Amino acid sequence: MASSVAKDIDDKQKEQNYVRLNLVVVKLSTRVLKARFDLTVPPGPQLHQEINKFTKKINNGRSKKLISQKQYDLLFPKSGPPSSEKFDITLLVYLLKHICGLDGKCKWWAEKDNKNIPETEVGEIADIVRIRNVRNEINHLQTAIMDQKDFEEKWDITEKAMLRLGAVCNLSDLKNEIDTIKNQPFEKIKEKVIVMKSQGF
Template sequence: MALSKYDSTRETTNLARIARAILGPCVDVLRDILTKEITPPELKKELNKYPNKYRISQHQKQVVKNGDYSKFDISLLYMFLRNLGSIPEHKNKWGTNPDPYDKSVSANIERIRNFRNEWGHFTDLSLSDSDFEQHWKNIFQTVKDLEGYLGATTVYQDALNNLKTCCMDPDSIQPYIKKLLLVEQLVTDITDLKDEVQQIKKTIEPASLNGN
């Protein structure tokens, strides 16, 4: 009988390793960078002082107030690292793909955000060995460069080396893939909701003016 596309194979394991790398070392290195730039108490003061500078939801505000960077996801980390102003933006500017040869801190922060977005929209449930090796190389180099900025530590590089070859139970593969897809879907849903609210406002405002 032919293998179901939902069966655990080497290719689905490759994708799960990518998901674990993004949701693990990639997020954690951004958390360490944010810690280097500003402490949780200072970040709360920053948010209170400039409430309009950071466009975040009430839930995200509560996460910030709790002062635990381990609860920050990539979107929240990226938003603060981008807007605090302490990290110079890369040559192509924040929010755009960095030059492949740009090794600046902001370029690598941008790459991690792009990893999340790219794999969050990934429609296949598997990844060939050759594609895996290329993507893993990009992820590893990005984390390596950011750890270089943090200091002499290789904690996250070591974690990636372990993730690349560690044994993965078939039952653990799909949850990592689903989690990565779910994170991106939540971001997409929130963005779509904001767009819908803006459209409703545009519809209501002219009607209100006409009523007056």
């Protein structure tokens, strides 16, 4: 009986780990990458101009299936100007790499395993890639659970990358928001997840 109770507690903790990490990536990492993108390409007329300027590069990404039809439609909406508010992590990473003046030939873009990026590498590109990789690792999990060791490692990588990028973009309250998602009672976290799903995330 005791072992059964312990297993149930462990399983619940693993589920919570998954939900908390997924939330911090989808909610906060997306905001950080958007803020970094907006820093180079501000919302409004300049965004529209830059997208049109790099139409060939964007079409290339679309033909290689690096940009989905849904993402393409956000860049070239049928009515009204584009808005980075609706861009997801995949699209933001592509745009940061190709239209924001970052070195598109940097070796880190191709790295899919964060273990191969040294901790001493703290440049913008490495941090963008770290966030992308954690998001991809979460998406590729077969079940929505994560053990404590894996959770702590991925959280640490994501948090450090977000805070460095956030500092560049003057996201002053980011640390508090990260800590809230990690430490807030799980019932509150579930409420945030429900709100995000209702918003299409």
